[in-house]
Each structure stands twice: as C-alpha cells, then as structure tokens.
Amino acid sequence: xxxxxxxxxxxxxxxxxxxxxxxxxxxxxxxxxxxxxxxxxxxxxxxxxxxxxxx
Amino acid sequence: xxxxxxxxxxxxxxxxxxxxxxxxxxxxxxxxxxxxxxxxxxxxxxxxxxxxxxxxxxxxxxxxxxxxxxxxxxxxxxxxxxxxxxxxxxxxxxxxxxxxxxxxxxxxxxxxxxxxxxxxxxxxxxxxxxxxxxxxxxxxxxxxxxxxxxxxxxxxxxxxxxxxxxxxxxxxxxxxxxxxxxxxxxxxxxxxxxxxxxxxxxxxxxxxxxxxxxxxxxxxxxxxxxxxxxxxxxxxxxxxxxxxxxxxxxxxxxxxxxxxxxxxxxxxxxxxxxxxxxxxxxxxxxxxxxxxxxxxxxxxxxxxxxxxxxxxxxxxxxxxxxxxxxxxxxxxxxxxxxxxxxxxxxxxxxxxxxxxxxxxxxxxxxxxxxxxxxxxxxxxxxxxxxxxxxxxxxxxxxxxxxxxxxxxxxxxxxxxxxxxxxxxxxxxxxxxxxxxxxxxxxxxxxxxxxxxxxxxxxxxxxxxxxxxxxxxxx
Amino acid sequence: xxxxxxxxxxxxxxxxxxxxxxxxxxxxxxxxxxxxxxxxxxxxxxxxxxxxxxxxxxxxxxxxxxxxxxxxxxxxxxxxxxxxxxxxxxxxxxxxxxxxxxxxxxxxxxxxxxxxxxxxxxxxxxxxxxxxxxxxxxxxxxxxxxxxxxxxxxxxxxxxxxxxxxxxxxxxxxxxxxxxxxxxxxxxxxxxxxxxxxxxxxxxxxxxxxxxxxxxxxxxxxxx
Numbered sequence: 001x002x003x004x005x006x007x008x009x010x011x012x013x014x015x016x017x018x019x020x021x022x023x024x025x026x027x028x029x030x031x032x033x034x035x036x037x038x039x040x041x042x043x044x045x046x047x048x049x050x051x052x053x054x055x
Numbered sequence: 056x057x058x059x060x061x062x063x064x065x066x067x068x069x070x071x072x073x074x075x076x077x078x079x080x081x082x083x084x085x086x087x088x089x090x091x092x093x094x095x096x097x098x099x100x101x102x103x104x105x106x107x108x109x110x111x112x113x114x115x116x117x118x119x120x121x122x123x124x125x126x127x128x129x130x131x132x133x134x135x136x137x138x139x140x141x142x143x144x145x146x147x148x149x150x151x152x153x154x155x156x157x158x159x160x161x162x163x164x165x166x167x168x169x170x171x172x173x174x175x176x177x178x179x180x181x182x183x184x185x186x187x188x189x190x191x192x193x194x195x196x197x198x199x200x201x202x203x204x205x206x207x208x209x210x211x212x213x214x215x216x217x218x219x220x221x222x223x224x225x226x227x228x229x230x231x232x233x234x235x236x237x238x239x240x241x242x243x244x245x246x247x248x249x250x251x252x253x254x255x256x257x258x259x260x261x262x263x264x265x266x267x268x269x270x271x272x273x274x275x276x277x278x279x280x281x282x283x284x285x286x287x288x289x290x291x292x293x294x295x296x297x298x299x300x301x302x303x304x305x306x307x308x309x310x311x312x313x314x315x316x317x318x319x320x321x322x323x324x325x326x327x328x329x330x331x332x333x334x335x336x337x338x339x340x341x342x343x344x345x346x347x348x349x350x351x352x353x354x355x356x357x358x359x360x361x362x363x364x365x366x367x368x369x370x371x372x373x374x375x376x377x378x379x380x381x382x383x384x385x386x387x388x389x390x391x392x393x394x395x396x397x398x399x400x401x402x403x404x405x406x407x408x409x410x411x412x413x414x415x416x417x418x419x420x421x422x423x424x425x426x427x428x429x430x431x432x433x434x435x436x437x438x439x440x441x442x443x444x445x446x447x448x449x450x451x452x453x454x455x456x457x458x459x460x461x462x463x464x465x466x467x468x469x470x471x472x473x474x475x476x477x478x479x480x481x482x483x484x485x486x487x488x489x490x491x492x493x494x495x496x497x498x499x500x501x502x503x504x505x506x507x508x509x510x511x512x513x514x515x516x517x518x519x520x521x522x523x524x525x526x527x528x529x
Numbered sequence: 530x531x532x533x534x535x536x537x538x539x540x541x542x543x544x545x546x547x548x549x550x551x552x553x554x555x556x557x558x559x560x561x562x563x564x565x566x567x568x569x570x571x572x573x574x575x576x577x578x579x580x581x582x583x584x585x586x587x588x589x590x591x592x593x594x595x596x597x598x599x600x601x602x603x604x605x606x607x608x609x610x611x612x613x614x615x616x617x618x619x620x621x622x623x624x625x626x627x628x629x630x631x632x633x634x635x636x637x638x639x640x641x642x643x644x645x646x647x648x649x650x651x652x653x654x655x656x657x658x659x660x661x662x663x664x665x666x667x668x669x670x671x672x673x674x675x676x677x678x679x680x681x682x683x684x685x686x687x688x689x690x691x692x693x694x695x696x697x698x699x700x701x702x703x704x705x706x707x708x709x710x711x712x713x714x715x716x717x718x719x720x721x722x723x724x725x726x727x728x729x730x731x732x733x734x735x736x737x738x739x740x741x742x743x744x745x746x747x748x749x750x751x752x753x
Contacts (some may be wrong), residue, residue: 007317007602009734012320012566013561018318018321024321025322025324028326028556035548035552039548043531043540043544044535095708096707096708100711101711104656105666106655109655109666139737169650169651169713169714172646172647172651172722172723176649176650177646177650181649182649182651182652183648183651183652185654185679219539227722233654234619241649243638245586245730247565249659249662250561289538289539289542292539293546295546296542296546299550300550300553303556304553304556304557310564311736312736312737313660313661313735314584314734315583317736321734377711387742389737393532393658393661393665393669402717407590424733466739470741471669472676472677472743476668477656
C-alpha cells in the first residue's frame with residue numbers, strides 16, 4: 001500500500017527510491033547527516049584525551 | 056602590522072574594484088533600456104533589441120561581481136596571510152588581459168550582436184547560452200586568467216599564515232573556477248546542454264558564491280567590529296556545511312522540467328528548501344555580533360561597510376531564501392517556471408546576496424586607502440544605500456505582482472500558449488508592475504550616482520596625516 | 530575528566546563541513562551518471578522499436594507529435610505517432626515535414642544541429658524561454674510546435690512548418706503583437722533547421738511542463 005510502483009520513463013535505483021515527497025530525500029539526508037554523529041563522538045574522545053592542539 | 060601602507064595585492068584589488076563599479080553602472084544602464092522596452096517595445100527596436108540589452112545587463116552584473124570578488128580576495132589575502140601576494144606581476148598582467156577581453160566581448164555584443172548559425176559564431180560572437188554568452192575564445196581566456204589568480208592565492212597562502220577564512224576560500228575558489236568548465240562545450244541535445252549549464256549557474260550562485268560571501272562576510276565582521284576570529288571561523292565552517300549540504304543537491308530544483316528524470320522533483324524540492332537555513336544563520340550571526348560589541352561599548356570601525364553587510368544578510372535571506380523558497384516546490388514551480396517569478400527572485404537575491412556585501416568590501420578598502428582609523432557614513436553614502444536598497448526591494452515587489460498575474464493568467468487560465476502569454480502581458484496588473492519596476496529602477500540609478508560620488512570622494516582622499524586620523528576618529 | 534564542548538569546536542565543524550561537502554558532491558556525481566544515461570538522445574531504431582526515450586531521435590520530425598495527459602504518469606507527456614488505448618505513443622502515424630516524412634537519421638541530425646547552432650547564434654534565449662529557461666520577453670518555446678496559433682495560420686502557408694519558417698525569416702512582417710520579434714537575418718535554410726529543432730523539442734519528455742498546454746482557449750480574463 002505504501003510502496004508505489006515506479007512510473008518514470010526509465011526505472012533505476014533512484015527512481016524506485018522516489019516514493020513521493022520524502023523517501024529519497026530522507027535517505028540522502030541520512031547518508032549525509034548520520035556520519036556527523038560519529039565525527040562528534042570521535043572529536044569528543046580526542047578532546048577528552050587532550051589530543052587536540054589548541055588553535 | 057603593515058600600518059597604513061597598502062600591499063601590492065591591495066593596490067591590484069583597487070583596480071579590480073574600479074572596473075567593477077564602472078561595470079555596475081553599465082549593468083544598470085542596460086537594465087534601464089530593457090525595462091523601458093517592456094513598456095515601449097518600439098524603443099530602440101532593431102538597433103539595440105531587448106535580447107542584447109538583457110544580455111549585457113546580466114553579463115555586466117556577473118562580470119562586475121566576479122571582478123569585485125577577485126578584488127576582495129586580493130584585498131584580504133595579504134592581510135590574512137600576513138605577507139605580500141606571491142606573483143603579483145602576473146596578477147597585474149592578468150587584470151589588464153581580462154579587462155581588454157571583457158571590452159572586446161562587449162563591443163562585439165553591441166555592434167555585431169548575432170551571427171549565422173555556424174560554429175564560428177559560437178567561437179567568436181556569442182555562445183547564445185543565457186548568462187554565459189561569452190564566445191568560446193573568451194572562455195579560454197577567462198580560464199587562463201583565473202589560473203593565474205588561483206596561483207596567486209595558493210602560493211601566497213602556502214608561504215604565509217593559513218587562517219580558517221583562507222582555507223575556506225582556497226577550497227571554494229578552486230571549485231568556482233572548475234565549475235566554469237562545465238559550461239564550455241556544445242551539444243545538440245538541449246536537455247543535456249541545460250543540465251550542465253545549471254552546474255555553472257546554480258553551483259556558482261547557490262553554492263560556491265554563497266560560501267565565498269560567508270568567508271568575506273566573516274572578514275568584514277572582524278574588520279568593522281573587531282569580532283573574535285575563533286567565533287567567526289566556527290560560524291564560517293557551520294555555514295559551509297549547511298550551504299554545501301543544501302546547495303549542492305539543491306541543484307535538483309532546476310532539473311524538474313528539462314527532460315530530466317522525475318526523481319529530481321523530490322531531491323530538488325527538499326534540499327533547496329533547506330537553502331535558506333544558512334542564510335538565516337548568517338543574518339543572526341551578524342546581528343548577534345553587532346549587539347555584543349555595542350554592549351561592550353565598542354564602536355563600528357566602518358559604518359558604511361557594516362551597513363552594507365547588514366543589508367547583505369537581510370537581502371540574502373529575503374531575496375535568495377524566502378523568494379527562492381516561494382517557488383521551489385515542483386507543484387508550484389510547474390506554473391511559475393519561465394515567468395517573471397525568477398526575475399523577481401533574481402533581482403533581490405543578487406542584490407542581497409552579492410551586490411551589497413561587495414560594496415561593503417569596497418568601502419572597507421577605501422577606508423584603509425584613505426588611512427582612516429574610523430569611517431563614518433556620509434550623507435551621500437546614506438542616501439545611496441537607502442535609495443538602492445528600497446529601490447531593489449520595491450522592484451522585487453513590483454515584479455512579484457507581475458509574476459503572480461503572469462502565472463495565474465498565462466499558465467493557470469490559458470495553459471501557457473502564445474495567446475495566453477500575450478493575454479498576461481497585456482493584463483493591467485502585469486504591466487503596472489512593469490511601470491513600477493521602471494520607476495524603482497530609476498531610484499536605484501540615482502542611488503548608484505550618489506554611491507559613485509561618495510566612493511570617488513573617498514578614493515581621492517590622500518592617505519591622512521596623523522592629525523586627520525584623530526579628527527576623523529573623534 | 531575535563532569537560533569539553535564539541536559544539537563550539539572549530540575542528541568538529543571543519544570536519545563536518547568537509548564531510549557534508551564531499552558526500553553531497555559524490556551523490557550529485559552518481560545521480561548525474563544516472564540522469565545522463567536517461568537523457569541520451571534516442572535513435573531511429575528506438576522509434577521503430579517503440580522505445581520511449583526522454584529525448585527522442587531527431588527523426589521524430591517524421592512523425593506526428595501531440596501532448597496528452599498520461600494517467601500513469603499523472604501529467605502530460607509527448608505522444609509520438611499517435612496514441613494507443615493506454616495513452617502511450619504508437620510511433621506509427623507519420624506527418625510530412627517540408628513535404629517529406631522519410632528523413633534519415635543523418636539528415637535529421639544535420640538539420641537539428643544547424644537548428645541548435647542557429648538558436649544559439651541568434652541569442653533566442655535572451656527573449657524566449659526553452660524548456661522554461663531563458664528570458665521572459667517573449668513566449669516559451671518548449672511546445673511552440675504544438676501552439677494553436679500556428680494551426681490557424683497553417684492553411685494560408687500550406688502547412689505550419691512553412692508558416693513558422695516564413696515568420697522567422699521576417700518576423701516584423703508577420704507581427705502579431707505590439708511587442709515584435711526583430712529581423713535577425715535568419716536565412717531560409719536556418720529557418721527550416723530552427724523549425725525542425727522546435728518540432729524535435731516538442732517531443733522531449735519534460736515531466737508535464739508546461740501544464741495544460743493548448744487545452745484551455747480564451748479563458749476567463751481577470752480584468753475584462
């Protein structure tokens with residue numbers, strides 16, 4: 001019900017992900033933003049260890 | 056400290072600024088001619104047709120912004136890196152070559168105008184691709200000049216101080232220059248033509264130029280308010296993340312209707328919807344810094360530069376952010392695409408995002424050239440900023456009214472045919488908007504005249520003696 | 530342990546900015562590869578085999594072109610050579626273009642090559658819009674080939690391609706509005722090539738832009 005068949009001229013990976021207003025965008029945003037969480041904790045660890053020279 | 060003495064790089068910046076301001080005048084003049092033709096189509100018909108005026112109007116804008124942008128980099132580069140610009144001789148040579156090339160291109164635009172449908176026209180007269188009409192020979196020349204510019208920047212930073220602002224600019228400028236290459240080829244396939252054309256146009260004005268502005272804005276904040284470098288650079292990195300994060304894939308909002316796959320609807324709509332966010336950030340940041348420094352009892356070192364920076368943040372948010380968002384969703388864009396909507400958005404966005412800040416950067420340079428510790432807004436300067444800002448703001452409102460009418464009548468009621476197009480153009484609500492656009496355009500031109508008067512007066516001031524500095528500061 | 534603030538660390542934001550920019554650029558490049566493959570110009574064989582292409586072969590000028598609502602796509606699509614019961618192109622019905630409907634792939638390509646060069650050489654985009662991009666001083670040309678105005682003029686010129694070509698060679702002589710198109714010195718050959726390009730362009734699948742093209746005639750005027 002929630003999954004729409006692809007209706008574009010050619011159906012590729014991206015067109016299948018394109019399910020209305022959000023799916024493709026959410027996928028791409030997640031891909032972009034999620035690793036920032038890892039960067040955050042990595043930085044935090046380094047700062048706590050005092051690995052970072054003061055700028 | 057280098058004191059009041061100018062670096063060679065900064066002297067070159069002044070030359071770039073001078074040509075930029077002259078071309079700004081040309082932009083306004085040809086804009087005026089085109090605006091008159093909207094109301095009186097016989098005006099200069101067959102001599103300087105709308106297509107030519109409109110092309111020169113926008114090309115002059117793009118070129119003067121680029122001149123001022125290059126100028127601002129040459130200005131802040133030695134100051135930030137704490138050393139003279141490396142290879143300044145080549146930099147100077149490049150300036151004269153570029154200026155000569157621009158002059159030839161404009162003369163050909165004005166006097167030859169169009170050519171036969173052959174490759175030779177693309178090479179020597181016009182490429183006929185909106186905004187980047189410059190013929191191919193000029194493209195190649197521009198690339199050569201830009202390479203020299205990049206060499207100046209990179210060589211200077213490598214051997215000098217490497218600040219956060221310079222790091223952002225180095226990455227940004229190489230992307231900016233590289234993207235120009237995407238517009239330097241010919242194809243029979245108009246869909247692919249426009250696909251890559253947008254790489255130049257969008258990834259310039261909605262990504263790399265915005266990041267450029269954030270970097271230069273940071274520099275102006277430090278100079279006018281003595282803002283804290285660490286805070287400015289932290290904001291700068293946040294803005295880079297948000298601008299590139301939304302702007303690069305926001306490119307999709309130009310890929311709704313040009314023969315591209317449907318998935319761009321979703322990508323373009325929702326990434327570009329986030330494009331205003333960093334612009335709000337920029338706005339809040341500047342006002343916050345201002346309030347903080349005022350709270351400490353600090354004065355602004357250069358009120359005209361700071362005033363223009365404030366206009367920039369406000370205009371950028373309103374023009375690029377709000378006016379852009381208004382027609383970025385595909386369901387709305389289906390009807391607004393190709394109407395006066397982009398014209399309304401474009402006028403406020405370019406003024407807000409780029410024109411205002413670059414005028415601020417020029418004021419910053421004029422202050423140092425005149426050797427003034429503090430620069431206060433003059434009466435002419437105040438009238439200039441007021442007339443230009445209010446003029447562009449009202450012009451945008453006028454164009455928006457016309458745009459609404461065109462969208463509803465031509466697209467909604469008539470289904471986009473020729474009959475519909477002319478029905479909308481003849482509608483009273485449409486052409487009255489065009490009248491107001493002309494009137495507000497004259498306001499902007501009056502403001503420009505005062506701005507030039509104010510700037511030339513400042514530029515003619517010999518570097519001040521100690522006594523003068525203290526009176527000006529008092 | 531020392532209390533640290535990552536949020537106000539320049540390093541954290543610098544790394545994030547670098548990551549965000551890099552991954553966005555990579556995604557854009559991946560999407561571009563996908564789009565480029567879909568936007569490649571089709572061939573005469575595609576038309577013969579009834580393969581839908583976003584940008585068809587230039588030999589599409591041999592066919593009758595229409596623009597109709599597709600129920601499946603939810604918007605209007607170009608219909609080439611007649612429409613079947615499912616609202617899809619049949620690629621069957623031909624239409625004479627300057628007296629012929631048998632242009633070879635090479636002939637058609639040469640024609641639209643000249644057409645596109647002429648469109649650029651005459652700066653058409655600084656008054657008109659193509660696929661909605663350009664200036665707003667003159668009508669959009671995306672579906673100009675299908676515009677009802679030409680249908681009304683066609684009989685007097687022996688076909689709409691002749692009418693458009695005559696107009697292009699001396700626009701002021703056939704001016705329909707106070708805002709006239711100037712004479713740009715377009716030759717007979719160039720005019721024919723430009724008309725071929727307009728016909729070819731009207732067959733590009735633009736995801737339903739412009740909406741309702743030519744469907745509504747003389748509708749309500751807000752003023753009169």
